[in-house]
Amino acid sequence: MAEIVEAQGKEKGGKKKFKKAPVHVDMTPMVDLMCILITFFMLTTAFTKPKIMEIVLPEKIKKDEKVEAPKIAKSRTLNIILGPDGRVYWYPGSADDPKNPPPLQETTFSADGIRQVLLERNKALFKKVYQFNDDVLRGKIEIPRDSVQSAIRQLKKDDDTGPIVLIKAYSKAKYGNFVDIIDEMAICDIARYTFVDISWIEEDMVKNALGASGSVTSTGSN
Amino acid sequence: MPKLKLPAKSPRIDMTPMVDLFSVMLIFFVLTATVRPQEAAPVDVPFSISAKPIPDANVMTILVANDNRVFFNVDNGPDTSLKFRPKILNEMGRRYGIDFTPEELRKFEKLNSSFGVPIQDMRNYLKGKTMQERSVFETGIPIDSLDNQLATWILCTRAINPGVQTCIKGDANTDFPIVRKVLDILQDKNVNRFNLITSLEAQAVKLDEEKTQ
Numbered sequence: 102m103a104e105i106v107e108a109q110g111k112e113k114g115g116k117k118k119f120k121k122a123p124v125h126v127d128m129t130p131m132v133d134l135m136c137i138l139i140t141f142f143m144l145t146t147a148f149t150k151p152k153i154m155e156i157v158l159p160e161k162i163k164k165d166e167k168v169e170a171p172k173i174a175k176s177r178t179l180n181i182i183l184g185p186d187g188r189v190y191w192y193p194g195s196a197d198d199p200k201n202p203p204p205l206q207e208t209t210f211s212a213d214g215i216r217q218v219l220l221e222r223n224k225a226l227f228k229k230v231y232q233f234n235d236d237v238l239r240g241k242i243e244i245p246r247d248s249v250q251s252a253i254r255q256l257k258k259d260d261d262t263g264p265i266v267l268i269k270a271y272s273k274a275k276y277g278n279f280v281d282i283i284d285e286m287a288i289c290d291i292a293r294y295t296f297v298d299i300s301w302i303e304e305d306m307v308k309n310a311l312g313a314s315g316s317v318t319s320t321g322s323n
Numbered sequence: 324m325p326k327l328k329l330p331a332k333s334p335r336i337d338m339t340p341m342v343d344l345f346s347v348m349l350i351f352f353v354l355t356a357t358v359r360p361q362e363a364a365p366v367d368v369p370f371s372i373s374a375k376p377i378p379d380a381n382v383m384t385i386l387v388a389n390d391n392r393v394f395f396n397v398d399n400g401p402d403t404s405l406k407f408r409p410k411i412l413n414e415m416g417r418r419y420g421i422d423f424t425p426e427e428l429r430k431f432e433k434l435n436s437s438f439g440v441p442i443q444d445m446r447n448y449l450k451g452k453t454m455q456e457r458s459v460f461e462t463g464i465p466i467d468s469l470d471n472q473l474a475t476w477i478l479c480t481r482a483i484n485p486g487v488q489t490c491i492k493g494d495a496n497t498d499f500p501i502v503r504k505v506l507d508i509l510q511d512k513n514v515n516r517f518n519l520i521t522s523l524e525a526q527a528v529k530l531d532e533e534k535t536q
Contacts, residue, residue: 125335127338128337128338128339128341128342129338131338131342132338132341132342132345135342135345135346135349136345138349139345139348139349139352142349142352142353142356143352145356146352146355146356149522149523150376150377151368151376151377151492151520151521151522152371152373152374152375152376152377152520152521152522152523153373153375153376153377153490153518153519153520153521154371154373154375154518154519154520154521155373155375155516155517155518155519156516156517156518156519157515157516157517158506158510158515158517159515160510160513160515161507161510161511161515183499270499270500270503272499272500273498273499274498274499275495275496275497275498275499276369276387276493276494276495276496276497276498276499276502277369277494277495277496277497278499279499279502280369280370280371280493280495280519280521281369281371283371283519284370284371284372284373284521287371287372287373288372
């Protein structure tokens with residue numbers, strides 16, 4: 102409680118003299134209150150803002166419109182199929198012939214899984230972007246900070262050796278895998294990738310691969 | 324020798340420095356506080372290397388929970404006096420033949436969390452006073468082709484606030500087809516640029532750099 106410590110003044114010559122005494126105010130309740138407030142604000146504050154990852158999908162072709170699908174070189178195409186249980190399959194080229202489908206390769210989302218496959222094919226561009234970033238950091242290239250991103254974008258645009266990645270999702274894939282694979286695209290600096298619908302040939306290929314591995318826990322096919 | 328007797332006085336600790344410190348901390352927290360809105364459904368967002376923060380305003384968020392319910396959220400715009408939320412709800416009401424009272428619109432403006440309510444239940448939802456009362460109606464926004472309310476929400480939002488950006492917040496464990504459907508609906512409405520909300524995972528890049536050196 103607040104109290105006033107009074108030093109009794111000695112009477113001198115009839116005059117009462119009070120020594121100047123410090124006024125003590127008990128701060129404990131104030132500290133208590135502040136503790137509560139700080140705890141409240143600490144718990145309700147969201148320090149880290151959620152991050153966002155941008156993706157741009159190609160414009161949808163309306164059914165009544167007659168637009169030719171863009172032609173892409175088979176040799177540069179890399180198909181990635183997201184399978185169930187975090188599996189991921191890939192094959193180069195395209196699957197047109199249902200009787201003789203190209204062999205599917207299974208890999209994982211780990212650093213030496215799909216990332217090695219992508220990096221191997223995208224070595225030239227990846228090195229270019231890496232070198233560019235390195236030069237900017239070391240100050241070899243004088244460039245304003247806000248134009249670094251657009252310079253990298255230009256590098257990606259000019260690239261014509263890297264793979265064209267087509268991402269497809271099998272019906273039992275999870276959303277997390279989709280984010281993972283787009284993340285891999287960003288990590289490996291893939292210039293050209295898009296998300297397309299899976300064809301029935303590829304669905305069969307995945308089914309065969311799942312059957313072959315023999316460790317499918319989820320039965321029932323689509 | 325007589326014992327030395329100290330005056331029996333309760334020890335006092337000077338709290339003033341503590342109060343000073345606490346004041347500083349309190350002011351810091353008050354100023355940096357952005358209240359974390361309660362999410363309607365628990366969502367574990369996937370990780371990515373993207374370090375771009377979510378914009379402060381002009382965002383519509385489509386939330387896909389792992390039980391395949393779809394939620395929607397939109398903010399009031401960069402300035403609360405713009406009142407985008409009530410305007411959007413009013414527009415929705417007009418399209419579905421529901422007349423929302425000004426009071427209901429105001430309530431909707433204040434609720435800043437995502438909602439997963441069919442528009443027919445919106446009135447009852449807004450009547451609920453607590454989160455528990457409201458959550459009864461959260462059955463998810465219908466997205467099937469017969470009753471595609473999500474598409475109407477997107478349409479209304481874009482009509483009221485043309486500068487809106489689309490964010491998709493999905494649980495890592497959500498089935499992909501449902502997300503694909505949401506993407507399809509967005510693309511039908513000519514939204515081709517999305518932001519996927521993720522949390523940062525910085526380690527992935529480091530690993531990569533070591534490998535290439």
